[in-house]
Amino acid sequence: MKCPQCGFENEEGSNFCKYCGVPLSKQDYSEDNPYVKRRRVEDQLNNKANEEDEMKEKIEKEERIRAEARAKAEKEVKDKEQKEKKKKGGFFSTVWKMFETALITAWILRFLGIIDF
Numbered sequence: 674m675k676c677p678q679c680g681f682e683n684e685e686g687s688n689f690c691k692y693c694g695v696p697l698s699k700q701d702y703s704e705d706n707p708y709v710k711r712r713r714v715e716d717q718l719n720n721k722a723n724e725e726d727e728m729k730e731k732i733e734k735e736e737r738i739r740a741e742a743r744a745k746a747e748k749e750v751k752d753k754e755q756k757e758k759k760k761k762g763g764f765f766s767t768v769w770k771m772f773e774t775a776l777i778t779a780w781i782l783r784f785l786g787i788i789d790f
Contacts, residue, residue: 674687674697676690676692676693676695676697677695677712678690678693678695679692679693679695681693683697
């Protein structure tokens with residue numbers, strides 16, 4: 674005879690479960706049996722707890738995905754800003770470019786004989 678509470682297989686004709694002590698009469702399996710009802714309630718609670726855990730895992734996964742996407746977008750923006758900064762250069766790079774241009778122009782003019790220094 675199988676125990677409705679723990680599932681332990683007891684000897685046929687036993688009045689109580691040898692493992693957990695629950696009564697094992699035929700009425701124990703009826704819908705009105707408090708042990709069977711308690712077992713069903715426990716199962717329902719366990720199912721709800723499992724569903725809640727699954728929902729929490731889904732939410733955490735979605736939050737991780739959003740955080741990764743946010744970090745990726747922030748990195749792309751930062752990279753784009755750095756590229757634009759490099760393109761623009763800065764004050765000193767602009768001055769250096771102007772100096773290079775003036776120097777090259779002076780050498781070309783000297784080579785052509787237009788100026789002498």
